[in-house]
Amino acid sequence: MCPFTRLLAIAALASLWLAGACLAQPFREPVKxxxxxxxxxxxxxxxVExxxxxxxxxVVTTMRAAPNWAFMQVEPQRPGGGTIDPGQTGLRDEADMMDGLTVFALVSFQSGRWNLVDHxxxxxxxxxxxxxxxxGVPPALLGLEQ
Structure with missing residues (x-):
């Protein structure tokens, strides 16, 4: 096999390995x-309440879980689908500086239950x-590039 052909074969194998590594996510989405x-x-x-x-x-936009961590992006609404008026919340003073009521949250699994870490x-x-x-949460869980 000539050096150029060998190099092409190695490049092809490397690209297949990288594609597989990108598809093998270290997290899952818990079933609805x-x-x-x-x-x-x-x-x-x-x-949040x-x-x-x-x-x-x-309304869950994103939810990713690993064995001890979960990250989510959710849209809060009133039970039954009612819209929440930011002016009627505890965030009313900050509402004009916010981009809606989207919640990003990090939870960890400790002592047999999921616990809020930050949001x-x-x-x-x-x-x-x-x-x-x-x-110490894995950046990939948050959708951040490393």
């Missing part, structure tokens, strides 16, 4: 309706970018 998904959402519910000043349910409501930037350094 599963007990795990409900437990993860219930971990953030008290903090305190800020919204009423019960909420969540942010309505950020105008990537407010969770520092969480890998602060909490």
């Amino acid at each position: 309706g599963s007990a795990e998904r409900a437990a993860i959402l219930d971990a953030i519910r008290p903090a 305190a800020e919204m000043r009423d019960p909420v349910e969540f 942010v409501v309505g950020p105008t930037d990537v407010a969770y970018a520092g969480w890998p350094l602060r909490y």
